[in-house]
Amino acid sequence: MNKGIQYFFASLFFIGLSSNLLGQSCTLSLSGKVEDLHDETPIFGALVSIEGTTFFTQTDASGFYEIRDLCAGTFTLVISHAECNSLEKKINLRGDEIFNFELEHHINELDEIILSDSKLDEISASVKEVRLDKDQIKQNSSQSLAEALSANAGVGVLQTATAITKPMIHGMYGSRVGIVANGIRLRDQEWGADHAPNIDFNAFESIQVVKGAAGLKYGGDTAGGLIVLSPSKKALKESLYGSTTLNVETNGRGSSLTTQLTHTYLKGYYWSAHVTGKRFGDFQAPHYNLSNTGLKEGNLALKIGRTKIVKGWELNYTRYENEAGILRAAHIGNIQDLYTALNSEVPLRINPFTYTIQAPKQRGTHQNLQFSFYKITNSNAKWEWKYSYQVNQRKEFDVRRGSRSELPAIDLKLQSQTVLGSYIWDKGYDWNFEAGINGLLEDNFSNPNTGVKRLIPDYLKYELGTFLVGTYQPSNGFSWDWGIRLDGVFMDAQKYYDQADWQERGYAQLFPRFEVQKFGTQLLTNPRFRFFNWSAQTGVGVSLGSEVESNFAYILSQRAPNPSELFSDGLHHSIAAIEYGNLSLRSETSHKVLLRVSKNSEVFSWNLEPYISKIFDYIFIAPTGLEQTLRGAFPVWSYRSTNVFLTGVDFNSKIAIHRNINIDLAASYTYAQDQVSQNPLILIPPFNTLQRLKYRPQKGNWFFEVTHQVYAKQNRFPNSNFQFNLIEKGVIVSKNVDISESPEGFQKWDAVFSLELKGSNRVKKQLRLIVQNLTNADYRNYLNRMRFYASEVGRNFQIQFTLNY
Template identity: 25%
Template sequence: MGGIVRCNWVLFSQNLLESISNTMLIHINAGDCLYYQTKLLDVFCHLYLFDYQTLIAHIHALYDFQNITKNFIYKNIKMKKILNLLCFIYASVLLGQTTVSGVVTNGQNQPVNGAQITISKPYTTLTTNNKGYFETTITLEQNATISCSAIHYETQSKKLDMAQQNTIVNFKLTESFFQMDEVVVSTAFQKLQSQNVIKVTHQTTKSMQQKGATTLIEGVASVPGVTQIATGTSIGKPVIRGLSGNRVLVYSQGIRVENQQFGDEHGLGLNDAGIESVEIIKGPASLLYGSDALGGVLYFNPEKMALPKEWKINFNQKWFSNTHGSHSTLGVKTATEKWSFLARASHNSHADYKIPEGQRITNSRYNESDLKAAIGYKHRQLSSVVRYNWNKLDIGLPYFDTENQSLSKKTAFPKQAVTNHLWSINNTLTFTKSVLEFNMGYIANLRNEFEDSDVALLNMKLQTVNYDLKYHLPKIKRNGATQIETIIGIQGMSQTNRNFGEELLIPNAKTVDFGILGTTHIEWNKQVLEGGIRFDNRQIDTENHGPLSEPGSFEALNRRFDSWNFSLGYKTHVNKNLLLRVHLASGFRAPNLAELTSNGIHEGTNRYEIGNAHLKNEQNIQTDLNLEYQSKHFELFVNGFYNGISNFIYISPLGIDIEDAPAFEYTQANSRLLGGEVGVHFHPHPLDWLHFESSFETVNGKLQSGAYLPLIPANRWNNTLKAVLNPNKWFTEGYVFANWQTTFAQHKVHAFETPSNEYSLLNFGFGGKVPLGKSFLNLHLNINNMLNTSYIAHLSRLKTEGIPNIGRNFSVGIDWQF
C-alpha cells in the first residue's frame, strides 16, 4: 500500500513542480526536483494521520526545506511566494479540521440513544445512535464548547481543544427530574438556556404531539404566555402576551415567514411534520429580527439531518375521533461524510368538528398537504443547507347549520385555498477565530378566497426575498475569566404584493426593509451582560386602484419608516439554586398595508374597514424580570413584564354603515400591557417517577384613555400530574398524565367585544416506546376535553355567532422509526 501511495505521489509531485516551473518561468533541474519531492512527501504523506504533533513537525520540515534551499528560492522570488502560500493553505485549512467523537452513557454505563450533541461554534447539532456513539468532522472556532442533553438527564458541557485533530469526548449523564438545559438557536449567541439574558421557552414537536394537539399552533398555544386566535380547528394565529398578527414574527428554516399575517383568519401555513421544535421569545426582539418582532418571536427549528453513513426512515400516523381526522407522514434521510439529504411528505384531512351538544359545525373541515426536502453540504470551513417547503391548505369557513350535517372532508363554499413555497439556504463559514453566517430565503404565498363559485373573488400573490448576514468577531478573553463576544450584521427584505381577483383587500405594493445591528455578550464569574443597538428602515410604495371616490379604491402611497432600537440584559446566579434575569428592550412595528390602505368590506370580519395613510410606527419598551429556582426535587419560575407601546394601532367603530356593513377605521393611541407567568414543578421524593406541574398566566392591556385593548386573552391556570414509566425493556420512555386547565372569565373587553365565561377542561394522555428489533415504535393515546365540556374560547373568531369549540376528542398515534 505504501509503495502505491509513494508511486502516486511521485507522479503527482512531478506534475505539480513542472506546472510551477512553467507558470513561474523558472527552471528546476532534476536534482532539485528530487529533493523537493522528498521533502514534500515527508509532509503530505501524513494527510491520513490524526496526530497533531506529527503534522506540526512536518509543517516545520516544509519551512526547513525553504531555508535549506534559500539560495535557489531567493533567486526565484515567485517560487518562494507560491511555496509560502502552499504552506499557509495547508496549515490553516487541513489543521483546522477536527474530528469530534465520543460515547454517551448513563449512570449504569448503558448507552444513551437519541442524546443531543451540540457544538457551539460553528453551531452544529447531532444525535447519538443506539450505541450512544456520535462523530462529526468540523473546523472549530476558538473557545468552542460541546454540550450533551437528553430527556431525564442533566445537561453537561465541556470545552473543546481546537489544537487536537482527533478529539474524543465521552459523557456520563446523571439523572435529572426536570427539563434539560437546551441550546437556544433563536438568540444571537446561541448559548445554553441557563446562559441567556432573556428567558426563551423551548418546546419539542414531540412533546406537543404527546398532548394530542391537532395542529402546530394548537400545540404552541399550550405554552404559558401563548394562546391563539382560532377559527374552528383549522386556522390559528399565535398570541404572545396579548399581542398578535404583525406584532408576532414567525421564523422557519432560518428565515422570516411572510403570509399576509395581518388577517385574523390567515393561518401560519406551517405543518408540524419535519419541524423539530419551537423556541418562543416573549417580548420585543427587534434587535435581531427588525420590524414586526414587537410582541415576540416563534422560531421553528427544522428537522435535523442524519449522521454520516446513516439511513433513517420513519412513518407517523394519527387518528382523531371527533373529526374522523387522519394525519399521515413519511420521511427518509441519509448522509455521507460531506453530504446529507432528507425528504418528508405528509397529508392531513378532517371532517366537520362535533360540539358537545352533538351537532357538527358545517364546513369546519379542511385538508392539508405538505412536502419538505433538504440537502446539506459540510466540508472543512463551510457548512451549507438548502431547504424547501411546499404547503397547500384547503380550508372551509365554518358556520352553524343543523340541516346540513355531514362527515364529508371535501370543503364547501365559502372557503380558502392557500399555497406556500419556502426556499432557504443557510451558510456558515468558519475561520480560525471568527464565523460568518449568511442566510437567504424566498417565500411565495398564494391566497385564493371563494364565496359561492370556483372563481376566486380574492386572489393575492405575495413574494418575499430576505437575507441575513452576521459576522461573529474573534472572541476576547480578559484576565482568564472574562469572555467577550461581538456580532455585527445586516438584514433586509424585498416584498411585492399583486392582486388578480375581483376583490382587493390591500393594493398592489412593494415593501423594502434594511437593518444594521451590533450586539455584544460579556461573560464573567457566572454573570452575563448582553447589549446591542440596531437601525431599521422600511419603504412602502403602493399603486392606485379604481376611482378614488368609490368604495374599494386605493390611492397611491409612498411612506418611509425609520427606527432605532436597543436591548440590554443581565443574568446572574444569586446562589447555586437561584437564577435572576433582568432585560430591557425596545421594539417597533411599521403599519401594515391593511392598516394604511384598507377601503372595503373584509369578508373574513364582515365589516367595512377604512385605512389611515398617516399612521406612525408602533414603538415599545418592555421590561422583563425572570426568577428561576431549581433544586433536585423542586423547580419554580416567576416571569413578570411591563410593556409600554406608543402609537398602538387598533381598529375602532365609526358608528355608521357603509354598503350595509358596520364601518371601522384604523387609529392610534398609547397603551400598556403588564402581566406574567408563574409556575412550579416538583416530585415527592422518593417517588421520583411522579411529577406535578402547575402554571398561572395573566395579562392586562389598556389604552391611554382607560379603555381595554382588544383580543386580550383570559387568565389561565394549568395543572398536570404525570408519571414516568419504564416497566421493562419491552416498553420504555413510558408516561401517563392527567391535565386540568381552567380558563377564567374575561370581562375586561374592548368596545366591540363581548365578555366570556369561565370554563375548565380535563385532558388525558398515555404513551411510550416499544422496541422492534433494530427499529422501534412510539405510541400515544390522548383524550382531550374528556368531560365533553361546552365552552367558547374568548379569542375564538366564531364567538360572535355563538358557535362552541370542539367537544371530546380521542386521538391515537404511532411513529415507526426504522
C-alpha cells in the same frame, strides 16, 4: 522417445514462464494528498500503508504521499493519523494512480467547536426562551403551530375557525410575532387575524419561543416575541435514519401522516426529505356539527447540503398547501339575520357531516427556496449568509350567486426576497459580538379579476436593516447582553378609493400628493410611505446561588404599519367582517421591561416572569358598526391607534412529588388598557391556568398524563355594541347588537397514555392514546372570532403511532 520430447518441451515452457514471472517489472506508483475534511488544509505526518504488506509512507508538510514499485492488483489502502479517524479504501491498481483523501482532523476539538456553535442558537442571554423538543413536536403533530405552543404560560391562540389559528404572545399577534424558520423570517400574509402561519412545524426538531423583541438579528418589529423553528444538526458519519407518525382522530373523522428520511455521509454531505398530509371533515361541537369546517393540507420539505463543522452550505425547498373551511353559519344575509345569529345558542345553519369544503373557505400555498452558507474562520469567528425566495398565494372564497362561489373574492400573490448576512466573533475575556445586515423586497399582486373590490392593493415593500449585538458572560454567574438595530421601511402602493370615502376620511386634505387620476366615482391613488425605526435591547443575568437565577431586560421596539393596517378596504370573507385601514397610522413604539426569577432543583423548580409594556401609537382593529352589502350584513372593523399600557405575569413550576410522579403548574395574566379612551384593549387573553399530572413507572416503558386547563371569563373588554332598527309586527323596534360581551369561563381536560412498543435495536415504536376535551365541555372562547356563531370543538379521541428508524 515421444515421452522424452514431451517432457523436454514441457520443461522449456515452465522455464520460460518462470523466467517471465521473475522478470516482471513492478514499477507502478500511487500518490495523492491527505487533507483536513473541514477546512481542506494539508495533514502532515499521516501514515499511508497497504494492508498485509510492508509498503507504507508518510505525508509531507503539503499533505503529499507517494508509494512506488507497486504491482498491479487489488489491495486495501489504510490512511491513519494520531488526531484523526482512520480511513480504509479498496483500490484496484492497473496503472499509476492519484487518490486524494480527507480525514476528520482535530477530532478532539470537534466537541468544543460544536458546543461553541450551539451557544449561538441562544436568542438572548437575558430573555430566556421556552422550547419544544422533538418528542413534544411529535405528540402535537396533528395540531397547528399555535395549538402546539399554547400550553406554555404567556402563549395563547387567536382563532378564526376550527383549523385557522395564530400564535399570540403576551396579548400580541400578527406582525408583532415573528416566525423564523431555518434562520429566515417567514414572509406570508401574516397581517390577518385569520391568516394562520403557512409552515409545517413537523419538519423541524425544536421550537423556541422568545417573549419580547430580543432577537434583533431577525428584526426589531416583534414586540410580542419570536418563534424560532430549527432543524436537526447533521452528523459527520454514514447514516440513514427517519421517522413516521400517523394520527387518527374521531372529531373531524380525519387523520394526518408525517414522515421524514435523512441520509448523512462521512464527508459531510447530507440530504433530507419530509412529507406531511392532513385530511379532516367537519368538526363537531358537543351538540351539533360545525358545518363547513373541514381541512386539507399537504406539505413537502427537501434539503441537500454539506457540513464540515467549520464550514458548510445548504439548499432547502419547502412547499406548504392547505384548504380550510369557514363556519357556514358565520355568513349571514342581512342585519336581522346577524342579530339573530349573535343571540342564538346554536348556529343558524347546521348541515350533515361532510368532507367537502365549500365557500366560505380559504386556500393558501407557500413556497420557499433558500440557500445558506457559513464558515468558521477560526475558533473565534463565523461568517453566515442566507438568501430566501418565498412565494405566498392566498385565495379566499365567499358564498356567491351561481357558479361564482368557485371564483375567489380575494386573490393575493406575495413574492419576497430576503438576504441576511452576519459576522460573529469572540474577542476573548468572555465577550462575544455579532453584526449583520439584511434586506427585503416584497411584491404583492392583488388579482383584479375577482369581481369584487380588492381588500388589499398592489404594493412594493422594501426593507433594509443593520444590527449589532454583544454578550459578556464571565464565569462568575453574571451575564450582560445588549443590541441595537436600525430599519428603513419603504412602501409604494396603487389603490382605488371611492371619492366620497376619500373625502369623508379627510384624506383629500391630508394626502393630496397621493392622488393620481379620477375615474367616475373612483380615485386612483399612489400612497408612498417611509418609516425609519430604531430597536434596542439590554439585559443582565445573575446567578443567586447554585439553584436560583434572575434576569432583567429592557427592550425598545418600533414597528411600521403593515399593508393591511394602512390599506384594507372591503369585506374580509374569512372572518365575516368588513375592514377599513387607516393611512394616518404611524410607527408604533414599544418599551418593555421583563424580570425573571427562577429556581431549578430536582424536587421543585419554578419560574416567575412579570413584565410591563408602554406602547405609543399602538395599532389595533375594533368593531365600529354594521354595514349592509349585496352579499349580506357584516360587522365593520376599523384600524386605529392609541397609547397602551400593558402588564402581566407568567408562572411555571415543576414538582417531583414522587420519583414516578411529576406535577406541572402554569398560570398567565395579561392586563391591557387604552390610555386615551381609558377602556380595556380588545382581544386580550383572560387569566388562565394549567395543571398537569404525569406518572412514569420506575421500571416500565410507558407514562400517563392528565392536563387540566382553566380559562376565566374576560371581564375587561371595550364596549363596541351598537343599535339598529327592525320591524316586529309592523312596529319599528330598536335592538342592541352585542358584539362586545365575552363568553363565560371554562375548564378543559386532556389525557395522554404513551407506550413504547417492543422492536429491534434499529426501529423504535411508540403508541399514544390522546383524548382532548375529555368531559366534552360546551364552551366558547373569547379569542375565537367565530364565538358569536358557534361553540368550540367537542371531545376528540386520537390514536398516534410513531416509528423511529
